[in-house]
Amino acid sequence: MRPASPGVSARDASDHAGGAVPPPTLGEELGKIHRHIDVNRHENIYVVGDVHGCIDELHDLLAELELEEDDLVLFVGDLVRKGPDSRGVLEVVRSSGNMLSVRGNNEQKFLDGEEPADQLGDAVGYLESMPAAVTFGDAMVVHAGIDPRRALSEQTLRDLLETRAVPPENGYDGPFWFESYTGPLRVFFGHTVLSEPFATDWAVGLDTGCVHGGELTAYDCAAEEFVRVPARETYRHRDPADIVDYRADQ
Template sequence: MQNVYVLSDIHGQGRAFFEMLEKIRFSPEDKLYIIGDVVDRGPDGIQLLEYIREQPNMELLMGNHEDMFLRTMDDEESWYETWIFNGGGVTLASLMSFPKKEQEQCIEFVRKLPLYRMITVENKRYLLVHAGIDAALGDSEDKISQMDRDNLLWIRREFFNAALACPYTVVFGHTPTGALLYYAGTLTEEAREQAAAFHITKWDHRIAIDCGAAYGENLGCLRLNDQEEFYIKI
């Protein structure tokens, strides 16, 4: 049986990522979805992009940091300072150390990343998306495909505090789970305990999996087949 894993927001933490692959005993038969933000803040973002690109059983989705990277590479000057402020300097320096052809291949890989994926594991449906959805616009797959790119990559409070009645669970990153205590007023007591520990946090059709790797906390990984959680301390 194929094991299906999800993680997000690696933020250049190569050691933690490869330790996680060992911990879950990731095999060629398994599948790993990475829900954005491989780059920035930590030192290994470009190397991780290159590694993931070469793996047939790994799929990377667009995160807001990949989006800032791409906008800057496309000479959208208004995004350069925002990207650098958010940890893009180490990614830019690393990219520039590669030969021009490899730089172009890396940029094209990022350009083609999907914004979301709808998958089914053990007869349960999951929407994988970096930040969340604008539930006010509807939650059908057709509505999601029409949502603004920035909402899918950046949304917080509006998604956390909306009432969801969708026939799937939204698995997302973007917001470190510890920060949900500030942003999400709908958390259950159990979810608050999970968030306070920077662990994977589950509540009301939502699973938050950014466990704060960018801030010295944890890299979290969830196996969707049986909901087992795995952690690597940064």
């Protein structure tokens, strides 16, 4: 389990998710697949980590959240693959009026033809509608991260779907993008499997390896706290060396 250097404590929630903040300026590629959410239309916003077809754990987490009609649940992508019921997870999310997911690299595999679309039935059309980024207040939800060496307007779809280390070829050896990123938006992300979720001023990591026997994690933006449910089983083994131990409070 690779340790990472600690970050800083999270700022007050009003700094990140409150008020009428205009959408950020993104490049032409991402501007076409970006959604901006008006926070004033929702009582609370939750952001959920990588589900990877873990339908039972998704139901467990949603039960813990006790959603109201005017709440919003955002997902960091990778709803599909590896776990037992990708189609069922997609059906839960796409049939709900208060759930929205960004696109992950595993959704992109279906869109690029790397995975057979017939595995998902008519849910493939939903993948095509997924934005690459969702912004609300001065926060952004993406699947993997952003490259801290470039401005938001210079990020590409591949950056948002695959960024982990800087430089990218370092993979799980790091250093990780969130160790040097300093805004301007607070980024909620998955993709990098963590031993524990973390929240710093500028990044909130949510992939706690549910499909690998870890947990499914959500961040409650109003309460500034994590809500977590354990995996019911290990659906796919993962090498402990590829699980990042990042402690924001050390």
